[in-house]
Amino acid sequence: MDTQQNTALTRALAEVPGPLPTSGVIHITLPHTDRFTVVGNHLAQHPDLSCTAVGIAVRIQSLPQGAKVGIKALAARxxxxxxxxxxxxxxxxxxGYLRRVRERLPSGRIITRTVFCNRPTALLHPRRPAEVPPQPAKPEPAPAPAPVPMQEPAPVPAPTQEPAPVPVCHPTAAPPAPELPVAPVAPPAPSAPLFVPRVPPPTAPKAPRRPLPRPGELTPELDRAATAFLSDLHRHAPQFTxxxxxxxxxxxxxxAWLERAVRPDSIRRTLTDDPPQPLKHPAKLLAHRLTELLPPAPPGVDDLAALDRPRPRFTVTPFQTCDDCDRAFRSPTPGxxxxxxxxRAAYEQAAA
Structure with a gap:
């Protein structure tokens, strides 16, 4: 069986037109006659879709109309x-390849319709109306000739055996019908697109990036310390070379971080903790974290003095125990x- 497969592969390679590449994939393309689906390269080679999403899209595109394409139905296959x-x-x-729409049936039941489009970019612009073949222009009615007065035919001598000719009346031309005004026909309005994709187009303007923080004054001491910190960073995290x-x-x-009294080990831990894998651009990641995770400036002397000020004290009324019923109540003096x-006041009033 192995020899037959190798022989078939060799025969197929010999039929590939042109010289074979020295590296990379070699395509052996056999024509399909049944059970095939046409898939565009915009989907098969989509730069932002994962391979799982591409495979699921091809599976959905190959299914017939009305097939179940929910999460549980696809997980079963x-x-x-x-x-x-x-x-x-x-x-x-x-x-834009998939859209799930909820609709209410006349019976009141709500269903979810799943719509799959094999070319979502074609729906970004409205479809053009179908071209109508040009029809030949109707010929304008020729102006009718002016009426000609009737003339008596000249008498022709006829033989005595033949009957006299019957006079023929020449009819006059009918007057032209009045032309009615024709309203101009408006061109058909273009049909609206089926749906508008939720993602913005790739040409949408992006927010400008925040600049890298800078210290109030880049002194020689700060410059040497920051340079030494960055040059020594690869010893603690090799991927940040x-x-x-x-x-x-x-x-x-x-x-800027050192100026805000942040310790070097804290800066190193914040910048190099949990990097993405694989890390392609370490400098860009460091610039992003230096900008977005910048700590606040340390408080000044006045702010610290405000924290040390004594807080106002509130007088709390102590609890006392009633001499008659032993009930606790708040009062500055016992009683x-x-x-x-x-x-007691009611008894004294009654006794009086």
Whole structure:
């Protein structure tokens, strides 16, 4: 069996037109006659879609109309789990390939319709109306000739055996019908697109990046300390190996952190903790974290003095125990509670 497969592969390679490449993939293209689906390169080679999303899109595109393409239905057919399938469907929905619409039926039941478009970029612009073949222009009615007065035909001598000719009346031309005004026909309005994608177009303006922080004054001491910090960073995190130009560009940002009394080990831990894998641009990541994670300036002397000021004290009324009912109540002096005072006052009033 191995020999037959190798022979078939060799025969197929010999039929590939042109010289074979020395590296890379070699395509053996056999024509499909049944059970195939046309997939565009914009989907198969999409730069922002994951391979899982591309595979799910091809699977959905190959299914017939009315097939179930929910998360559980796809998980029953694919090896991926429900979480990966749900993430792939969200990617396709973000890039316009998939849309899920909720509709209410006449019976009141709400259903979800799933619409898949194999070319979402074609829906960004409204479709042009179908071209109508030009019709030949109707010929304008020729102006009718003016009426000609009737003339008596000259008498022709006829033989005696033949009957006299019957006179023929020449009809007059009918007057032309009045032309009615014709209203101009407006061109058909272009049809609206099926749906508008949720993601903005790639040409949408982006917010400008925040500049790298700088110290109030880049002193020689701060410059030397920041340069030494960045040059020594690769010993603690090997993936953060910087070039000389990167070090010079990042020195003001590190100096701004040192000026705010942040310890070097704290800066190193904040900048190099949990980097993405693989890390392609370490200098860009350091510039982003130096800008976005910049700590606040240390408080001044007046602010610290405000913290040390004594807070105003509040007088708290102590608890007392009633001499009659032993009930606790708040009062600056011992004695009786309010109920006992009212009872004593009522007794004294009655006795008087």
């Amino acid at each position: 694919c090896r991926e789990g429900e979480k990966r399938i749900a993430a792939a469907l969200r990617e396709l929905e973000a890039h 910087l070039s000389e130009d990167d070090v010079r560009r990042l020195v003001p940002g590190v100096a 009786h509670c309010r109920d006992c005072r009212e009872t």
